[in-house]
Amino acid sequence: MKLELTDDEIISLDGKCESDTQIIVEQIKFSMTLRESGGITAKQSHMIAKILHVAKEKGRLTYQRTGIRYCPCCNDSAGYAKYKRNSINHQKGDENRNKPLYLGAFNLDQGFIVIANHISTGYCDNCKQTMEPVLIKLLKGIKTQIPSHWEDAPHDYLKYDNKICSKCAWEGHEGEMKKLNALMGGKYPGGCPNCEARNEVFGAQNIRLSEGFTIVEIKGEEK
Ligand SMILES: [Zn+2]
Numbered sequence: 278m279k280l281e282l283t284d285d286e287i288i289s290l291d292g293k294c295e296s297d298t299q300i301i302v303e304q305i306k307f308s309m310t311l312r313e314s315g316g317i318t319a320k321q322s323h324m325i326a327k328i329l330h331v332a333k334e335k336g337r338l339t340y341q342r343t344g345i346r347y348c349p350c351c352n353d354s355a356g357y358a359k360y361k362r363n364s365i366n367h368q369k370g371d372e373n374r375n376k377p378l379y380l381g382a383f384n385l386d387q388g389f390i391v392i393a394n395h396i397s398t399g400y401c402d403n404c405k406q407t408m409e410p411v412l413i414k415l416l417k418g419i420k421t422q423i424p425s426h427w428e429d430a431p432h433d434y435l436k437y438d439n440k441i442c443s444k445c446a447w448e449g450h451e452g453e454m455k456k457l458n459a460l461m462g463g464k465y466p467g468g469c470p471n472c473e474a475r476n477e478v479f480g481a482q483n484i485r486l487s488e489g490f491t492i493v494e495i496k497g498e499e500k
């Protein structure tokens with residue numbers, strides 16, 4: 278079953294629902310205050326609230342260039358290419374259904390599984406103009422890692438996966454691990470800081486992922 282509720286209906290659940298629903302209530306409450314400050318639509322404010330939620334929950338955002346059929350913020354579609362001349366089957370200017378067009382967009386929550394030409398967290402280039410200045414202001418102070426190629430956004434934190442050493446039971450995060458020489462040059466975080474155990478690129482994995490992640494503030498000189 279799927280219910281479609283208005284913002285006001287969702288707000289009326291405030292404090293009376295399960296935690297999963299309460300997260301959505303908080304997002305809607307927040308997006309309503311955003312809208313009152315003007316300049317963005319309801320859908321855009323919902324997306325900003327969602328992006329901030331992802332930033333906090335996952336400790337990171339992505340900023341991946343992509344092409345999408347429909348924008349989740351403005352419902353715009355790029356439509357289809359148009360025929361350039363008349364033929365037996367079509368008129369000049371008709372839509373060519375075999376040639377879908379794509380809107381330029383950014384995916385802010387790219388995971389391991391990518392659905393072609395679709396994003397659930399992000400926005401098209403048009404929405405970017407109005408949404409991004411608001412979003413960037415709100416991202417200041419949120420403990421989340423933002424890719425450095427997103428130049429206008431704050432870069433104050435790094436996210437590291439938590440790790441545990443199966444040899445000595447050391448627990449910490451990837452940023453604390455010893456850097457080892459990689460085969461093709463460069464370094465990778467592969468050594469336990471507490472014992473001699475190491476992760477080989479194609480071999481033993483002695484220091485394993487444990488639950489959660491750690492956010493580390495980047496100090497001025499390291500930026
Ligand atoms: Zn859009």
Ligand SMILES: [Zn+2]
Pocket residue numbers: 442443444445446447469470471472473474
């Ligand atoms: Zn160890």
